[in-house]
Amino acid sequence: xxxxxxxxxxxxxxxxxxxxxxxxxxxxxxxxxxxxxxxxxxxxxxxxxxxxxxxxxxxxxxxxxxxxxxxxxxxxxxxxxxxxxxxxxxxxxxxxxxxxxxxxxxxxxxxxxxxxx
Amino acid sequence: xxxxxxxxxxxxxxxxxxxxxxxxxxxxxxxxxxxxxxxxxxxxxxxxxxxxxxxxxxxxxxxxxxxxxxxxxxxxxxxxxxxxxxxxxxxxxxxxxxxxxxxxxxxxxxxxxxxxxxxxxxxxxxxxxxxxxxxxxxxxxxxxxxxxxxxxxxxxxxxxxxxxxxxxxxxxxxxxxxxxxxxxxxxxxxxxxxxxxxxxxxxxxxxxxxxxxxxxxxxxxxxxxxxxxxxxxxxxxxxxxxxxxxxxxxxxxxxxxxxxxxxxxxxxxxxxxxxxxxxxxxxxx
Numbered sequence: 001x002x003x004x005x006x007x008x009x010x011x012x013x014x015x016x017x018x019x020x021x022x023x024x025x026x027x028x029x030x031x032x033x034x035x036x037x038x039x040x041x042x043x044x045x046x047x048x049x050x051x052x053x054x055x056x057x058x059x060x061x062x063x064x065x066x067x068x069x070x071x072x073x074x075x076x077x078x079x080x081x082x083x084x085x086x087x088x089x090x091x092x093x094x095x096x097x098x099x100x101x102x103x104x105x106x107x108x109x110x111x112x113x114x115x116x117x
Numbered sequence: 118x119x120x121x122x123x124x125x126x127x128x129x130x131x132x133x134x135x136x137x138x139x140x141x142x143x144x145x146x147x148x149x150x151x152x153x154x155x156x157x158x159x160x161x162x163x164x165x166x167x168x169x170x171x172x173x174x175x176x177x178x179x180x181x182x183x184x185x186x187x188x189x190x191x192x193x194x195x196x197x198x199x200x201x202x203x204x205x206x207x208x209x210x211x212x213x214x215x216x217x218x219x220x221x222x223x224x225x226x227x228x229x230x231x232x233x234x235x236x237x238x239x240x241x242x243x244x245x246x247x248x249x250x251x252x253x254x255x256x257x258x259x260x261x262x263x264x265x266x267x268x269x270x271x272x273x274x275x276x277x278x279x280x281x282x283x284x285x286x287x288x289x290x291x292x293x294x295x296x297x298x299x300x301x302x303x304x305x306x307x308x309x310x311x312x313x314x315x316x317x318x319x320x321x322x323x324x325x326x327x328x329x330x331x332x333x334x335x336x337x338x339x340x341x342x343x344x345x346x347x348x349x350x351x352x353x354x355x356x357x358x359x360x361x362x363x364x365x366x367x368x369x370x371x372x373x374x375x376x377x378x379x380x381x382x383x384x385x386x387x388x389x390x391x392x393x394x395x396x397x398x399x400x401x402x
Contacts, residue, residue: 093245093246093247094245094246094248094276094279094284094285094312094313094316095243095244096243096244096245096260096276096337097244097337097341097353098353099341099342100339100341100342100353101354104338104353104354105339105342107354108338108339108353108354108357109335109339111331111335111354111357111361112332112335112339115328115331115335
């Protein structure tokens, strides 16, 4: 089966997104289940890592790859824009709210209760 | 290297700490610009002084001796220190270069004109602005469902303010400087926090209700936390509190002080870099 480089990258990304704990190239190849060679999967994974879409940790002789951005953060790309544009690293995506500190949660709830009519 | 050779660097560091200290009292938009310049200047000063130090330890006159030592005779601690600093610089520069290549696409084309809003069909409450050739404001269905019409306007105004204010350029410059010199991370975080505050102020002006923007931030922050409880990030409650206070008048004296501080940092960095360039030219002759 042949398909474009971008399509294979998309397919691999979708698979890795389904397992936040990360996957090895072998596991990705298994789930692709379309006869894509192990070495091709390895190449695609390391390319996605180079683009900052996946992070990796050494595990034995292989790497285990994990997603860096959630699927929804890149979902805009599934609506037609090219994958290259989707590789913007996190710091150029300005999020409306960042993550919270534990003590902020209660403070924000109090703030909302006070502002409620 | 005599201690006075590092004087411009030390002056820049002290002035930089001063800028960081007074930045919360400035208008957020101005603070973001000044903090980004400070971060970049301090990175230049640090790299210059480190190279000067390594050079002094590994200077050509000492080069042959150093090589002999490395080849088996006693390696002087100074030469080893110089080599370590040079190695660390090369390592950080490599990381910064890779980061620069990654962000180039996103910062190459200036953002202007109308920005499309893309609604992503997911429950995950999320909103962000993406800069670059195809600037977009992306909002998820999950976040929109939790907000009323005016609160939605707050989110869109905030994200558009990031794009209109070219905030990504400031945060990318500060971020790169902090990749090069990890000690500058607090300044990079302050730069990014100032851009958030600046965008909040713009949103408050657009909807004409500071408390509304504060409660929108609180709703979005809590929704995000429920979806994905994870610790760390940027003082969300501080943004709310700042909005719940009336907009403070920009104190002229503080602004003048901050600008003086930034000019001092920049001058220190340039003098330090000039020292390095002089020694480099001298070595070539």
